[in-house]
Amino acid sequence: MEKRTVNPWKWQEERSYSQAVEVKNVESTLYCSGQAAIDPDGISSDKDMKSQLEQAIANLEEVISSAGYECGNIVRLNIYTTSTEELWPHFPILQEWIARHKLQQAVTMLEVKGLFETLKVELEATAVK
Numbered sequence: 001m002e003k004r005t006v007n008p009w010k011w012q013e014e015r016s017y018s019q020a021v022e023v024k025n026v027e028s029t030l031y032c033s034g035q036a037a038i039d040p041d042g043i044s045s046d047k048d049m050k051s052q053l054e055q056a057i058a059n060l061e062e063v064i065s066s067a068g069y070e071c072g073n074i075v076r077l078n079i080y081t082t083s084t085e086e087l088w089p090h091f092p093i094l095q096e097w098i099a100r101h102k103l104q105q106a107v108t109m110l111e112v113k114g115l116f117e118t119l120k121v122e123l124e125a126t127a128v129k
Helices: 011-015 049-066 084-100
Strands: 002-006 020-024 029-031 074-081 106-111 121-128
Antiparallel strands (some): 002 020, 029 121
8 A cells, every 4th residue: 555645734734634645556445434432332421522532532443453454544534523612622632642553644623513412522534454
């Protein structure tokens, strides 16, 4: 697999993403459903944003590794949240996770009116190998 990021500016680097990611010679692609703070028994979290973000990240890692992929090969990450204002103070948690896996991914973050049940944040990813 060959991966190339396209960043005509520098400012996105502070926000831990790339403007575009091109991949060539891909063996396979994994499209992950949105992962949120739902426990192994299927119970949605009613905890705070920080706890839900940490669980969503852990669940995304679990799905990707269970499929035989690596988090470092995520090329697209969509973030859905019921409150960007509530999420923003915890954004460094996501940035540290991105740095740890050396991700170079395109990102879209959207504030939505609601998510399933009591959920506050959901992460949707595309990974390649």
